[in-house]
Amino acid sequence: NAGVMQNPRHLVRRRGQEARLRCSPMKGHSHVYWYRQLPEEGLKFMVYLQKENIIDESGMPKERFSAEFPKEGPSILRIQQVVRGDSAAYFCASSGQAVDTQYFGPGTRLTVL
């Protein structure tokens, strides 16, 4: 009964490099959400995806950030040319329906040196 899986759990990148964060939703779930959490802060919505579609990206920075959820495989959050301010915990959640309860993964902690 696997829950939401995220990898890697920890990722270290130097400024200017690319970061790729992966999320495999819970079995049977087709809705994926990405959130960012800065230290000592709450969860900030970034993007909501269904298979092959971006439904709501109102929380995504306009530049350097992109997300996809292909027909096969995990959802990917991609950050290009990372800067120190991108250092945060990135959480993925999934749900079975659009307005169903979301279940969270363990997060990826990105550190930009």
Add this chain to the structure above:
Amino acid sequence: GQQLNQSPQSMFIQEGEDVSMNCTSSSIFNTWLWYKQDPGEGPVLLIALYKAGELTSNGRLTAQFGITRKDSFLNISASIPSDVGIYFCAGEAGKSTFGDGTTLTVKP
């Protein structure tokens, strides 16, 4: 956009004490959720509320969905050391909006 005000921001209590935290909003929500986040982990769902006025318990935890649909509270009775963590409320109305969390510290 929708915003949630969660309070208090932090609490320091003695083991055995009861705890109460709440979330309020100017917006109406269809669902209220309460999550707990342990250090280094993702949020784990504690209680989900689906109807205005609903009162739901999960062990020592009790949560209520406010009648106006604009607020919710979470109570923890007889706190124990493993209750430490960050508690988040979330309101759903098409998409989820999270509060900034209540950090709970329990002194043995």
